[in-house]
Amino acid sequence: MPFSTFGQALGLSDELVRAAAELGFHSPTPVQSAAIPPALRGTDLMASAQTGSGKTAAFALPLIARLSRMARPSQRWPRALVLVPTRELAAQVGEVVRALAQHRSERLKVSVVFGGVSINPQMMAMRGGTDVVVATPGRLLDLVAHRAVNLSHASLLVLDEADRLLDLGFADELHRVLALLPADRQTLMFSATFPPPVAALAQTLLKNPVLVEVPDSACTETATQRAIAQRAILVDAPRRTQLLRHLIQCHQWQRVLVFVATQHAAGVVAEKLYKAGVYATPFHGGLSQGARQQVLEEFKDERWEVVVTTDLAARGIDIAQLPVVVNYDLPRSAVDHVHRIGRTGRAGAKGLAVSFVTAASEAHFRLIEKRQGLTLPRENIPGFEVTEVPPTSAGHGGVKGKRPSKKDKLRAVAAAVSVEPPATRTA
Ligand code: AMP
Numbered sequence: 001m002p003f004s005t006f007g008q009a010l011g012l013s014d015e016l017v018r019a020a021a022e023l024g025f026h027s028p029t030p031v032q033s034a035a036i037p038p039a040l041r042g043t044d045l046m047a048s049a050q051t052g053s054g055k056t057a058a059f060a061l062p063l064i065a066r067l068s069r070m071a072r073p074s075q076r077w078p079r080a081l082v083l084v085p086t087r088e089l090a091a092q093v094g095e096v097v098r099a100l101a102q103h104r105s106e107r108l109k110v111s112v113v114f115g116g117v118s119i120n121p122q123m124m125a126m127r128g129g130t131d132v133v134v135a136t137p138g139r140l141l142d143l144v145a146h147r148a149v150n151l152s153h154a155s156l157l158v159l160d161e162a163d164r165l166l167d168l169g170f171a172d173e174l175h176r177v178l179a180l181l182p183a184d185r186q187t188l189m190f191s192a193t194f195p196p197p198v199a200a201l202a203q204t205l206l207k208n209p210v211l212v213e214v215p216d217s218a219c220t221e222t223a224t225q226r227a228i229a230q231r232a233i234l235v236d237a238p239r240r241t242q243l244l245r246h247l248i249q250c251h252q253w254q255r256v257l258v259f260v261a262t263q264h265a266a267g268v269v270a271e272k273l274y275k276a277g278v279y280a281t282p283f284h285g286g287l288s289q290g291a292r293q294q295v296l297e298e299f300k301d302e303r304w305e306v307v308v309t310t311d312l313a314a315r316g317i318d319i320a321q322l323p324v325v326v327n328y329d330l331p332r333s334a335v336d337h338v339h340r341i342g343r344t345g346r347a348g349a350k351g352l353a354v355s356f357v358t359a360a361s362e363a364h365f366r367l368i369e370k371r372q373g374l375t376l377p378r379e380n381i382p383g384f385e386v387t388e389v390p391p392t393s394a395g396h397g398g399v400k401g402k403r404p405s406k407k408d409k410l411r412a413v414a415a416a417v418s419v420e421p422p423a424t425r426t427a
Helices: 001-009 016-021 030-041 056-069 087-100 120-126 137-145 168-179 196-205 223-227 236-250 263-275 289-300 334-341 360-370 406-419
Strands: 045-048 080-083 111-112 132-135 156-160 186-191 211-212 230-234 256-259 279-283 306-309 324-327 352-357 377-381
Touching: 001 016, 016 056, 016 087, 030 045, 030 056, 030 186, 030 211, 056 080, 056 087, 056 156, 080 137, 080 196, 087 132, 087 279, 111 137, 111 196, 120 377, 132 137, 137 168, 137 289, 186 196, 196 289, 211 236, 236 263, 236 289, 236 324, 236 352, 263 279, 279 289, 324 334, 352 360, 377 406
Parallel strands: 045 186, 045 211, 080 132, 080 156, 111 132, 156 186, 230 352, 230 377, 256 306, 256 324, 279 306, 324 352
Antiparallel strands: none
């Protein structure tokens, strides 16, 4: 069973392994493999891990496991505290802890508290006692001032996004919270980076910490996978833009040509990326010639990181050092695929062509592979696990919802003619 390897490798109980499997966690991410065993032993930890690397479960799983083994000096006051810098993160972390604790024989009460909303419901919710508090520092201090919570038994502390918590904006509140905790405690710190001043400060809060560093931790694909010229990545259709952004950031792709099916999609995807902080712009036949020219020139001058285009850019344009091409939507035909991926890897440079394969386009991609005479391994990117199921009536393998255009039909005829044996061709 795949999820038993999670448990065997990391020494987690069946209840936790089962809950993890229900969240789709069948094998540990690198940061989980590195952080969970020392955290289970009760050691302090300073872990560098990006958001997206599985860091929440890396501290939530050992936290829950440790609580099962620890004495319960008070029915009322929390034994564990998770500090986070934002309310969104508080809500998210609280949910993960609850989900991972759901199969425990003894119910674990998790309270999530953050500012910007009324304090009363949070005070009421803590009345019956709590085991784990997930909090932003300011609101936690307010609750302490109202005597709604007492931290003197919280002997397990997690600082999530510790670099931000140790930053000047939070430092004062953080130190006030730390003063309320027992001196004899286990502290787990997670942060994307530990710049030297933060690392120095962090060390003063930790006792003989184990350092866990998972470089580029959000990018858990193997080096072999990266070396291949073509990749096929499985993804749910609605998550393609997110995945694209993730890959761009992970691999620090500087210049990417992204192919989509329609002019409209080019606009939408480029805009979403732009709003998410990626310099992206559309390029398609709906733009004036002048605008198209400008986009290409600016792309060549490295003023855009990403150009999102229709098949207009599949032929003829030559951008030196275009390292990556992405099929966000698959091309209609194998011929178009060859043209699209031919935009990269030019003039002896190394190129990479990535195709996003969804449940609905899997059959179509198999046809493209067949025509090219290759079979690519399907990749799953951690954090983008597929949940969609293939449509049952997609037997023909075409792109769903798209009927062949006149051009497609002409191309099909041309392709058929070109594979006929020479003898049957007439002048
Ligand atoms: P985090 O870094 O905690 O925000 O997690 C990023 C994403 O990875 C979330 O969508 C988690 O659900 C997912 N995730 C965490 N651990 C695993 C795992 N072991 N296997 C698969 N997905 C995971």
